[in-house]
Amino acid sequence: MAKRYWLMKSEPSAYSIEDWERDGVTAWENIRNYTARNSLRDDVQVGDGVLFYHSSADPTGVAGAGTVARAGYPDGSAQRKGDDYFDPKASADNPIWYAVDIKFGERFKNVVTLDELKKTKGLEEMVVTTKKGQRLSVQPVTPGEFEIVMRIGKRG
DNA sequence: GCCAACGTTGGC
DNA sequence: GCCAACGTTGGC
Numbered sequence A: 001m002a003k004r005y006w007l008m009k010s011e012p013s014a015y016s017i018e019d020w021e022r023d024g025v026t027a028w029e030n031i032r033n034y035t036a037r038n039s040l041r042d043d044v045q046v047g048d049g050v051l052f053y054h055s056s057a058d059p060t061g062v063a064g065a066g067t068v069a070r071a072g073y074p075d076g077s078a079q080r081k082g083d084d085y086f087d088p089k090a091s092a093d094n095p096i097w098y099a100v101d102i103k104f105g106e107r108f109k110n111v112v113t114l115d116e117l118k119k120t121k122g123l124e125e126m127v128v129t130t131k132k133g134q135r136l137s138v139q140p141v142t143p144g145e146f147e148i149v150m151r152i153g154k155r156g
Numbered sequence B, C: 001g002c003c004a005a006c007g008t009t010g011g012c
Helices: A017-023 A034-043 A114-119 A143-155
Strands: A005-010 A025-028 A049-054 A061-074 A098-113 A138-141
Touching: A005 A143, A017 A025, A017 A049, A017 A061, A017 A098, A034 A061, A034 A098, A034 A138, A049 A098, A049 A143, A061 A114, A061 A143, A098 A114, A098 A143, A138 A143
Parallel strands: A005 A049
Antiparallel strands: A005 A138, A025 A098, A049 A061, A061 A098
């Protein structure tokens, strides 16, 4: 399978790029959306590129990047009674929800803001800049889009 | 299976 | 806090 690229969103008040930098590898869990779940379960593979996006932040945008360290596995939080993300329908036989592990790569000196993404040529079709699908917490990114965002991020 | 009501996300 | 854009739920 060719390497793919993803954009994963987090509210920095819940989990920020600083947290990721400190943790190195973190479990990307608590995703409770079927479209995103399907990506995590079926498509995200070890070595894939990850753009880390801060939502509901100031500024909002891509804060850094990394790679997938572990492909989809059952999200334990769905099966833990009392967990905020507990789902009574989830079980060992039928986990329903999936997680992946992601490995920190770099933190951009300056966040590549959503505003900048929208203005950048070549990113017109990037999911996060379009109305359709913009809310998805795990989004596919094309190799070209990934490269452009990385270039802007490295430029600082 | 349709569709209205309701809930959530997230930019602004 | 508002609201657009969905996703989910549940009555029928």
